[in-house]
Amino acid sequence: MIKKLYIIILVICFTIINSCKTNADDNNQKWxxxxxxxxxxxxxxxxxxxxxxxxxxxxxxxxxxxxxxxxxxxxxxxxxxxxxxxxxxxxxxxxxxxxxxxxxxxxxxxxxxxxxxxxxxxxxxxxxxxxxxxx
Known part of the structure:
Protein backbone atom coordinates (compact mmCIF):
# COMPACT_ATOMS: atom_id res chain seq x y z
CA MET A 1 0.00 0.00 0.00
CA ILE A 2 2.75 2.46 0.92
CA LYS A 3 4.64 1.59 -2.26
CA LYS A 4 1.54 2.34 -4.40
CA LEU A 5 1.02 5.65 -2.60
CA TYR A 6 4.69 6.55 -3.17
CA ILE A 7 4.34 5.79 -6.91
CA ILE A 8 1.16 7.89 -7.14
CA ILE A 9 2.91 10.82 -5.43
CA LEU A 10 5.87 10.52 -7.82
CA VAL A 11 3.53 10.52 -10.85
CA ILE A 12 1.70 13.61 -9.54
CA CYS A 13 4.99 15.45 -8.88
CA PHE A 14 6.32 14.56 -12.34
CA THR A 15 3.07 15.77 -13.95
CA ILE A 16 3.20 19.09 -12.08
CA ILE A 17 6.87 19.66 -12.94
CA ASN A 18 6.29 18.77 -16.59
CA SER A 19 3.26 21.09 -16.77
CA CYS A 20 5.26 24.01 -15.33
CA LYS A 21 8.10 23.39 -17.80
CA THR A 22 5.65 23.30 -20.74
CA ASN A 23 4.05 26.60 -19.66
CA ALA A 24 7.49 28.23 -19.28
CA ASP A 25 8.55 26.97 -22.72
CA ASP A 26 5.33 28.29 -24.31
CA ASN A 27 5.83 31.69 -22.66
CA ASN A 28 9.45 31.76 -23.85
CA GLN A 29 8.53 30.93 -27.46
CA LYS A 30 6.05 33.75 -27.96
CA TRP A 31 8.70 36.39 -27.20
Missing amino acids: IGKYFVESYNKDNLKTSFDITIFNLDSINLLYISDDNPPEKYYNLKAIPKSSNKIKIIFNLNYKEMGIIYLEKSNDKYFISGDPIYFINPGNGIFQISKSQIIK
Missing part, protein backbone atom coordinates in the same frame (compact mmCIF):
# COMPACT_ATOMS: atom_id res chain seq x y z
CA ILE A 32 11.46 35.09 -29.47
CA GLY A 33 12.11 37.57 -32.29
CA LYS A 34 13.42 41.00 -33.26
CA TYR A 35 11.61 44.14 -32.13
CA PHE A 36 12.15 47.72 -33.23
CA VAL A 37 10.58 51.02 -32.26
CA GLU A 38 11.62 54.64 -32.62
CA SER A 39 9.89 57.81 -31.56
CA TYR A 40 10.60 61.52 -31.50
CA ASN A 41 9.82 63.95 -28.72
CA LYS A 42 8.56 67.53 -29.11
CA ASP A 43 12.16 68.73 -29.68
CA ASN A 44 12.55 66.18 -32.49
CA LEU A 45 15.05 64.12 -30.51
CA LYS A 46 14.96 60.41 -31.27
CA THR A 47 14.67 57.49 -28.90
CA SER A 48 14.86 54.01 -30.36
CA PHE A 49 15.09 50.43 -29.21
CA ASP A 50 16.28 47.51 -31.30
CA ILE A 51 15.68 44.36 -29.26
CA THR A 52 16.59 40.78 -30.12
CA ILE A 53 15.12 38.08 -27.90
CA PHE A 54 16.72 34.67 -28.35
CA ASN A 55 14.94 33.45 -25.20
CA LEU A 56 13.92 35.13 -21.95
CA ASP A 57 17.43 34.61 -20.54
CA SER A 58 19.28 35.91 -23.61
CA ILE A 59 18.30 39.34 -24.89
CA ASN A 60 20.38 41.88 -26.81
CA LEU A 61 19.29 45.51 -26.84
CA LEU A 62 20.48 48.56 -28.78
CA TYR A 63 19.32 51.83 -27.22
CA ILE A 64 19.66 55.20 -28.94
CA SER A 65 18.74 58.36 -27.08
CA ASP A 66 18.94 61.83 -28.59
CA ASP A 67 22.23 62.40 -30.36
CA ASN A 68 24.21 60.23 -27.94
CA PRO A 69 26.22 57.25 -29.17
CA PRO A 70 24.24 53.99 -29.32
CA GLU A 71 24.31 51.87 -26.17
CA LYS A 72 24.57 48.11 -26.64
CA TYR A 73 23.53 45.59 -24.02
CA TYR A 74 24.00 41.82 -24.24
CA ASN A 75 22.69 38.78 -22.37
CA LEU A 76 19.91 40.62 -20.59
CA LYS A 77 17.17 38.64 -18.88
CA ALA A 78 13.43 39.25 -18.99
CA ILE A 79 11.29 39.13 -15.89
CA PRO A 80 7.78 37.83 -16.65
CA LYS A 81 5.19 40.19 -15.14
CA SER A 82 2.23 38.24 -16.47
CA SER A 83 1.64 35.70 -19.23
CA ASN A 84 1.59 38.57 -21.77
CA LYS A 85 4.06 41.07 -20.31
CA ILE A 86 7.80 41.03 -19.62
CA LYS A 87 10.12 43.50 -17.94
CA ILE A 88 13.65 44.11 -19.25
CA ILE A 89 16.15 46.01 -17.10
CA PHE A 90 18.91 47.22 -19.40
CA ASN A 91 20.75 49.82 -17.29
CA LEU A 92 20.45 50.05 -13.49
CA ASN A 93 22.35 53.37 -13.51
CA TYR A 94 19.33 54.97 -15.21
CA LYS A 95 17.05 53.74 -12.38
CA GLU A 96 13.46 53.53 -13.70
CA MET A 97 14.57 55.05 -17.01
CA GLY A 98 16.63 51.90 -17.65
CA ILE A 99 13.59 49.62 -17.63
CA ILE A 100 11.25 48.74 -20.48
CA TYR A 101 8.21 46.51 -20.71
CA LEU A 102 7.04 44.49 -23.70
CA GLU A 103 3.42 43.47 -23.80
CA LYS A 104 1.57 41.18 -26.20
CA SER A 105 -2.08 41.85 -26.97
CA ASN A 106 -3.58 39.48 -29.54
CA ASP A 107 -1.07 39.64 -32.42
CA LYS A 108 0.33 43.08 -31.53
CA TYR A 109 3.27 43.96 -29.34
CA PHE A 110 3.64 47.13 -27.28
CA ILE A 111 6.52 48.78 -25.48
CA SER A 112 6.26 50.98 -22.44
CA GLY A 113 8.58 52.47 -19.88
CA ASP A 114 8.49 53.60 -16.31
CA PRO A 115 7.70 56.46 -16.37
CA ILE A 116 5.76 56.07 -19.59
CA TYR A 117 6.74 59.46 -21.04
CA PHE A 118 10.29 58.11 -21.27
CA ILE A 119 9.34 56.31 -24.48
CA ASN A 120 6.14 57.82 -25.80
CA PRO A 121 4.96 61.17 -24.41
CA GLY A 122 1.21 61.47 -24.07
CA ASN A 123 0.37 57.83 -24.69
CA GLY A 124 0.09 54.85 -22.36
CA ILE A 125 1.80 52.34 -24.61
CA PHE A 126 3.49 52.42 -27.99
CA GLN A 127 3.17 49.69 -30.59
CA ILE A 128 6.45 48.00 -31.48
CA SER A 129 7.07 46.02 -34.64
CA LYS A 130 8.15 42.39 -34.38
CA SER A 131 10.08 41.94 -37.57
CA GLN A 132 11.07 38.30 -37.56
CA ILE A 133 11.12 35.13 -35.61
CA ILE A 134 14.59 33.81 -34.84
CA LYS A 135 15.14 30.10 -35.37
Whole structure:
Protein backbone atom coordinates (compact mmCIF):
# COMPACT_ATOMS: atom_id res chain seq x y z
CA MET A 1 0.00 0.00 0.00
CA ILE A 2 2.75 2.46 0.92
CA LYS A 3 4.64 1.59 -2.26
CA LYS A 4 1.54 2.34 -4.40
CA LEU A 5 1.02 5.65 -2.60
CA TYR A 6 4.69 6.55 -3.17
CA ILE A 7 4.34 5.79 -6.91
CA ILE A 8 1.16 7.89 -7.14
CA ILE A 9 2.91 10.82 -5.43
CA LEU A 10 5.87 10.52 -7.82
CA VAL A 11 3.53 10.52 -10.85
CA ILE A 12 1.70 13.61 -9.54
CA CYS A 13 4.99 15.45 -8.88
CA PHE A 14 6.32 14.56 -12.34
CA THR A 15 3.07 15.77 -13.95
CA ILE A 16 3.20 19.09 -12.08
CA ILE A 17 6.87 19.66 -12.94
CA ASN A 18 6.29 18.77 -16.59
CA SER A 19 3.26 21.09 -16.77
CA CYS A 20 5.26 24.01 -15.33
CA LYS A 21 8.10 23.39 -17.80
CA THR A 22 5.65 23.30 -20.74
CA ASN A 23 4.05 26.60 -19.66
CA ALA A 24 7.49 28.23 -19.28
CA ASP A 25 8.55 26.97 -22.72
CA ASP A 26 5.33 28.29 -24.31
CA ASN A 27 5.83 31.69 -22.66
CA ASN A 28 9.45 31.76 -23.85
CA GLN A 29 8.53 30.93 -27.46
CA LYS A 30 6.05 33.75 -27.96
CA TRP A 31 8.70 36.39 -27.20
CA ILE A 32 11.46 35.09 -29.47
CA GLY A 33 12.11 37.57 -32.29
CA LYS A 34 13.42 41.00 -33.26
CA TYR A 35 11.61 44.14 -32.13
CA PHE A 36 12.15 47.72 -33.23
CA VAL A 37 10.58 51.02 -32.26
CA GLU A 38 11.62 54.64 -32.62
CA SER A 39 9.89 57.81 -31.56
CA TYR A 40 10.60 61.52 -31.50
CA ASN A 41 9.82 63.95 -28.72
CA LYS A 42 8.56 67.53 -29.11
CA ASP A 43 12.16 68.73 -29.68
CA ASN A 44 12.55 66.18 -32.49
CA LEU A 45 15.05 64.12 -30.51
CA LYS A 46 14.96 60.41 -31.27
CA THR A 47 14.67 57.49 -28.90
CA SER A 48 14.86 54.01 -30.36
CA PHE A 49 15.09 50.43 -29.21
CA ASP A 50 16.28 47.51 -31.30
CA ILE A 51 15.68 44.36 -29.26
CA THR A 52 16.59 40.78 -30.12
CA ILE A 53 15.12 38.08 -27.90
CA PHE A 54 16.72 34.67 -28.35
CA ASN A 55 14.94 33.45 -25.20
CA LEU A 56 13.92 35.13 -21.95
CA ASP A 57 17.43 34.61 -20.54
CA SER A 58 19.28 35.91 -23.61
CA ILE A 59 18.30 39.34 -24.89
CA ASN A 60 20.38 41.88 -26.81
CA LEU A 61 19.29 45.51 -26.84
CA LEU A 62 20.48 48.56 -28.78
CA TYR A 63 19.32 51.83 -27.22
CA ILE A 64 19.66 55.20 -28.94
CA SER A 65 18.74 58.36 -27.08
CA ASP A 66 18.94 61.83 -28.59
CA ASP A 67 22.23 62.40 -30.36
CA ASN A 68 24.21 60.23 -27.94
CA PRO A 69 26.22 57.25 -29.17
CA PRO A 70 24.24 53.99 -29.32
CA GLU A 71 24.31 51.87 -26.17
CA LYS A 72 24.57 48.11 -26.64
CA TYR A 73 23.53 45.59 -24.02
CA TYR A 74 24.00 41.82 -24.24
CA ASN A 75 22.69 38.78 -22.37
CA LEU A 76 19.91 40.62 -20.59
CA LYS A 77 17.17 38.64 -18.88
CA ALA A 78 13.43 39.25 -18.99
CA ILE A 79 11.29 39.13 -15.89
CA PRO A 80 7.78 37.83 -16.65
CA LYS A 81 5.19 40.19 -15.14
CA SER A 82 2.23 38.24 -16.47
CA SER A 83 1.64 35.70 -19.23
CA ASN A 84 1.59 38.57 -21.77
CA LYS A 85 4.06 41.07 -20.31
CA ILE A 86 7.80 41.03 -19.62
CA LYS A 87 10.12 43.50 -17.94
CA ILE A 88 13.65 44.11 -19.25
CA ILE A 89 16.15 46.01 -17.10
CA PHE A 90 18.91 47.22 -19.40
CA ASN A 91 20.75 49.82 -17.29
CA LEU A 92 20.45 50.05 -13.49
CA ASN A 93 22.35 53.37 -13.51
CA TYR A 94 19.33 54.97 -15.21
CA LYS A 95 17.05 53.74 -12.38
CA GLU A 96 13.46 53.53 -13.70
CA MET A 97 14.57 55.05 -17.01
CA GLY A 98 16.63 51.90 -17.65
CA ILE A 99 13.59 49.62 -17.63
CA ILE A 100 11.25 48.74 -20.48
CA TYR A 101 8.21 46.51 -20.71
CA LEU A 102 7.04 44.49 -23.70
CA GLU A 103 3.42 43.47 -23.80
CA LYS A 104 1.57 41.18 -26.20
CA SER A 105 -2.08 41.85 -26.97
CA ASN A 106 -3.58 39.48 -29.54
CA ASP A 107 -1.07 39.64 -32.42
CA LYS A 108 0.33 43.08 -31.53
CA TYR A 109 3.27 43.96 -29.34
CA PHE A 110 3.64 47.13 -27.28
CA ILE A 111 6.52 48.78 -25.48
CA SER A 112 6.26 50.98 -22.44
CA GLY A 113 8.58 52.47 -19.88
CA ASP A 114 8.49 53.60 -16.31
CA PRO A 115 7.70 56.46 -16.37
CA ILE A 116 5.76 56.07 -19.59
CA TYR A 117 6.74 59.46 -21.04
CA PHE A 118 10.29 58.11 -21.27
CA ILE A 119 9.34 56.31 -24.48
CA ASN A 120 6.14 57.82 -25.80
CA PRO A 121 4.96 61.17 -24.41
CA GLY A 122 1.21 61.47 -24.07
CA ASN A 123 0.37 57.83 -24.69
CA GLY A 124 0.09 54.85 -22.36
CA ILE A 125 1.80 52.34 -24.61
CA PHE A 126 3.49 52.42 -27.99
CA GLN A 127 3.17 49.69 -30.59
CA ILE A 128 6.45 48.00 -31.48
CA SER A 129 7.07 46.02 -34.64
CA LYS A 130 8.15 42.39 -34.38
CA SER A 131 10.08 41.94 -37.57
CA GLN A 132 11.07 38.30 -37.56
CA ILE A 133 11.12 35.13 -35.61
CA ILE A 134 14.59 33.81 -34.84
CA LYS A 135 15.14 30.10 -35.37
